[in-house]
Every structure is written in structure tokens, then in C-alpha cells.
Amino acid sequence: MDVDKMELVKAQIEPFLRQGEAYVRRVEDLVRQIPPTQIYIAVGAVLFTTILLLLIRAFKHKISNTIVLTGLSGGGKTVLFYQLRDGSSHQGTVTSMEPNEGLFVLNSETSKKGKIKAVHLVDVPGHSRLRPKLDEYLPRAAGIVFVVDAVEFLPNCRAASEYLYDILTKANVVKRKIPLLILCNKVDKVTAHTKEFIRKQLEKEIDKLRTSRKAVSDADISNEFTLGVTGEAFSFSQCVNKVTVAEAAGLTGEILPLEQFIRERVKP
Structure with missing residues (x-):
């Protein structure tokens, strides 16, 4: 069968x-x-x-729309975040303990006609224990905004320089040549320092740090690169990635240099 x-x-x-x-x-x-x-x-x-x-x-895949706001606590990063998002200062905000993150069209561009590319903006907390979160966003960052308190700059100059030094020597920043804006915030205050003064002081402090850290072996800082030119005083113009300095006043909404930096990195 x-x-x-x-x-x-x-x-x-x-x-x-x-x-x-x-x-x-x-x-x-x-x-x-x-x-x-x-x-x-x-x-x-x-x-x-x-x-x-x-x-x-x-x-x-390589084109990124991520902009990272970072810097010491109290510099006004969160106020700048909300100014960019909805044009408000949110003066009731306190120091962030978690990143503020959003994908949106800049508030100043909402009335423009035509398609405008949204920006993925991340406000990374400035507290020293929370700074490692920055490493999560650097691999896809199109630009970094390092916010400095122009009023309380001198007492925090050393700490700001150390944090900035760490950022500028990170492998992701150097290899990808991520542009960085040093944004001197709160310049609407009478006691605020100018961007020229802040730039020069940061360069001097970073030059001191560069000298003191030469003794650290490559094995101890395997993820870092050397800053500046040997035998010359450090200046931001020596960095592999482009570093610029600008002024802003987050509470009054005077943030045009910040918006321009973002739009140079994230095309409309």
C-alpha cells in the first residue's frame, strides 16, 4: 500500500x-x-x-541633531533649555538631578514657514557625581554648549577649567571634532565678567592643568588626549575641535548666539 x-x-x-x-x-x-x-x-x-x-x-546615520548643554551647577543651563524650548525662563527651576531632554523646534522658529528640523537638546546636570551621564550623549552629539556663570566665574574658575579640560580631552570629542561653545551666561547682570576675560582666565587655568597632568601616564588616562602645543601657552585655537566663546542672558531671553550655534550644527 x-x-x-x-x-x-x-x-x-x-x-x-x-x-x-x-x-x-x-x-x-x-x-x-x-x-x-x-x-x-x-x-x-x-x-x-x-x-x-x-x-x-x-x-x-552620522548626521546628528543632538546638542548637549553642560557646565557647573548654577550656571543657568536649565533656564537656557526652557528658553530654547518654549521661550520661558522657568525661574522656579532648581538644580537638575536628572538630564532635561527634549526633541523640539526652537521656540524662536515656531512661526517660520516650511519644514524645520527639530533639535534634540539635552541638559546634563552639572553636579560632579552626575557628570558621567555626559558620556552617554557625546557619541551622538553634534555640538556641546559649556555654560559658565559670568557673575560667579572667579570663585568657580578652577572647577570650570577642570571640567572643561576633561571634556576637551575626551576621545569622542577629539576624534569626532565636536564643536564646543563656551557660553558666558547672565551677562545682563552688572557684576558679570566679559567673555574676553572669561576666555583668557580659562586658557590660563587649563594651561596650568595641562602642565600638572603631564606626569600622568597614558595608561592612567587611556581615554584622554593631550591639549595644546608643546612649549606654547594654551589657547582654545589649538584644540582639534572648534571652540568659540559667546555671551547670553538666559533670564531675559537674550540667547541669539546660542541659537546660531545650534543651527550651525543642526541645519533647518
């Missing part, structure tokens, strides 16, 4: 097998009739299209 069933199945399958063989032979005949030059052109076109699509995909 089993043998009869097998013979029946075989008889039913054989016509389909013959049709398949005939189809394969027809395809082979057609391929043989195509000139080799046309085959090469077709294969080349497929390869070119594949490579082009892969390149486009890789390029899109």
Missing part, C-alpha cells in the same frame, strides 16, 4: 519537475543570448546602486 502511494505521488510530481527543468533551460538560453557587455553593465549598475545606497545610509 505504501509503495503504491509513493508511486502515485511520484507520478503527480514528475510533470512539475519537467516544467521546472524546461524553465531553467529557457533562462540559460536567454542568458547565453545576451552579449557579455550588457551583462557586465547590468552587474555594474546593481553594484553601483547598492554602494550608493549604503553610503547614503551611512551618511544619514
